[in-house]
Amino acid sequence: MAATASTGVGSAHELDLSCTVNGEPVRVRVDTRESLLDLLRERLGVTGPKKGCDHGQCGACTVHLDGRRVVSCLTPAVQVSGADVTTIEGVAGPDGELHPLQQAFIDHDALQCGYCTPGQIMSGLACLAEGHAGDDDEVREYMSGNLCRCGAYAGIVAAVRAVAEQGR
């Protein structure tokens, strides 16, 4: 993946980092104070993960780190050394065919402005993989780390539940 070789600042806080992002190898020099979110968005051009608070309070930046959901704004970039990072851009199939959860978000209108949606879907995938989509209340609880100010919660629950039912 194309990436700036260094931060361009030449600060004393730099380290080299290797990881994969959506299956592609990445080698990049990072500032040790840089978050994974800022690395993805500002250096690697991977802007699906969104910044809604930068404090781990909203979930819009949710990505998968070795298959586990994390808020990338609270994940120091240096921490993903050797790890596999998956963002919303890595969810659809190679020819663009949508993941069933992406399709369910469309079918249940589980979004409005769309800004929190990448994080909701990454959390929703994890919620399914963790086995926490057994009923509506469980989904509500395990999706409560992801704020949706438009208030699309009912659709989000319906979408996650629909995919859970398909998987039975």
Add this chain to the structure above:
Amino acid sequence: MSREPVDTRRVDAREKVTGAALYATDLHPDQVAHAVLATATVGRGRITELDVSAAAAVPGVLLVLTHLDRLDLQSPGFIMGGGYGVQSMQPLLDDRIAYRGQAIAMVVAETLTAATEAANLVHAAYEQEPFAVTLDSPGVERLSQPAAIPLPFLADLDVGDAESAYAAAALRVDATYDQPAQHQNPMELIGATVFWRGDTLVVHEGTQNAGAIRNGLARQLGIDAANVEVISPYTGGGFGQKNSLQIHIAPLALAARRLGRPVKLVVSRTQLFHHTSFRPASRHRIRLGADEHGRMLAAIHEVEHQTSRHDLFPLMYTEITSRMYGVRDFRGRQTFARMDTQSPGFMRAPFEQPAAFAFESAVDELAYAAHRDPLEFRLANDTTVDPISGEPFSSRHLAQCLRRGAKRFGWSARQQRPASMRADDGSLVGWGVAVGAYPGSIVPSAAHLVAGADGRIRVEVDGHEMGQGIRSTIAILVAENLGVGVHRIDIVIGDTRVAAQHLTAGSWGTASTLGAVQAALRALREQLGADATGPVDLAAAVRATGRDHVEVRAETLGPGQTEQDIERARRGHPALSGPEFPGYSTFSWIAHFVEVRVEPSTCRIRVPRVVSVADCGRVASPVTAASQVRGGIVWGIGASLREAGEVDPRYGGFLNASLEEYPVPVNADIGTLDVDFIGEPDLRFSPVGVKGLGEVSMVGVAAAVANAVFHATGVRHRRLPIRIEDVLAGASPPA
């Protein structure tokens, strides 16, 4: 020619679920530099010393802009004062500090990390001055609205003799209700990516008002508006906060010009609580009188709300409270309370949410005073005539909303006596009802259609997509009109390169924009020689003209509007007509039914279900409309149980400036939301039959929740939000 079935799902959903939708600060043009703001730490005063040397010395820092640089910028003017800005006061121009959190420096660096570090190193010393930040603070200046702004639509309301009618009424309620300051908190942070292309300034910012940004920047920078392009295809939620020119854009433009490269700024969530507008705190004294049969005779609504020292954000609370019921004698008084904050502004249902909370709580109190069921009481006081203008409403199906909602909710099983219903787990059960209204407005709009020989059609139009679904309403209208699939329709909105981009707010977007699109479709049919109705084989019809595309334009106005309104809109000013039109008034209406459960030992309030039935005229897009109403209910639950900007009068500013300490509803807060529409087109108001929906959807929810809490506990709460400590304070020992 066969008609393709209309796919009613949200048309831009695929981009949004794949991460392909690019918001303004997702852009990263070559050589982009990053800006971060430093802000004032005192409530009011003057900067006596500003030291940016440590900030400038951080490796990678390119520029630090402060008032010491004598920036060549004019005030944008206040959006509600003939200007374009979120407030008239442009920070960074002098040493004055008007409020805590005001920007004092903009640092620009090669990386976001360096800019953030440097902004933290900006050092300022201040001479502090006393300040006022709450409605009860000493030093607040009160101004009667009609004296301060003598405009007809902001006048006091006096119909009949409400004071005498109130004094003579057999049943009276006199109560005061408090609405705290609240913050819109759209998920997309406010921010922009800005660069110069020659003499042209290009601004990417998520906005509801690209036209104001364009014209306001022209005023601020002293350049021609034709040299400003504002592009905002996706806005990550607006809710009123993104309805004008923000204070960071002009300084960003200067920074980009000085550096000769693009600059991006994302305002932090914490800074947003002071950087831009918020819902002002307001206090409402409501007096209602009724005869012994429960016929409402008099209503008096006196309200004050906070505004800044530098701007008068108008009060329009009595506009709906005077129209909810058939009350003959009405008196409305509205008063500014000026204090030391940034200018407050619009937040979803800006006046209507607090007004309906106060008024519909008081109506509930009156219904109980009259020993009447609150639903039946409301139905008995319905009206078909606007009591203020004396003209009929163009449509009012509020009674039908109430009846249908009551049936869906199962209201007939309700017991009138408070604290009389319990759930199996011992929780107190409360059922509350309230209604809402929102004024109908229409603004000038323009549409440009380009039909291609490839069978596609491009729609360029005034309007902004903030998630409300305006793209979907346009697509459905075009698809139904021409019989083409929505996948053949390309929609360009939020872009000053294609239209003036009038403010999209006040729930006028759909009716106004669809009006223009419908007019353009009529012109297109004429150009193509097609019948006035029925499906059109676009590709064949265009080819038959011998051209590879056919284009048409249409401009539409609200009832009673003139060319002057189009000109106002072109210059980036709001140009709305309504809710009073020649011969009628237009409002959207809604009824909400809410169940709350109050856990008896912790007093935690839950809302397991809500039923809402709306009268928004014809439903232009069934999927996105239902989502709008569900979102409005969620907002109403947040307003009633969660959201308040907490103010410490000793320090100024808002204390809880984060999403952790300013809680908005999360998924687990929301139960079953049952939404329905009356769906009767209002063709008197709009040629497409559509009334506004986005805001009326939340109006009345807070009152319905508060009324349900009263029904559950027997205690009336007159201050929002209603929290555990409030319920605990009112709770009697368990029976």
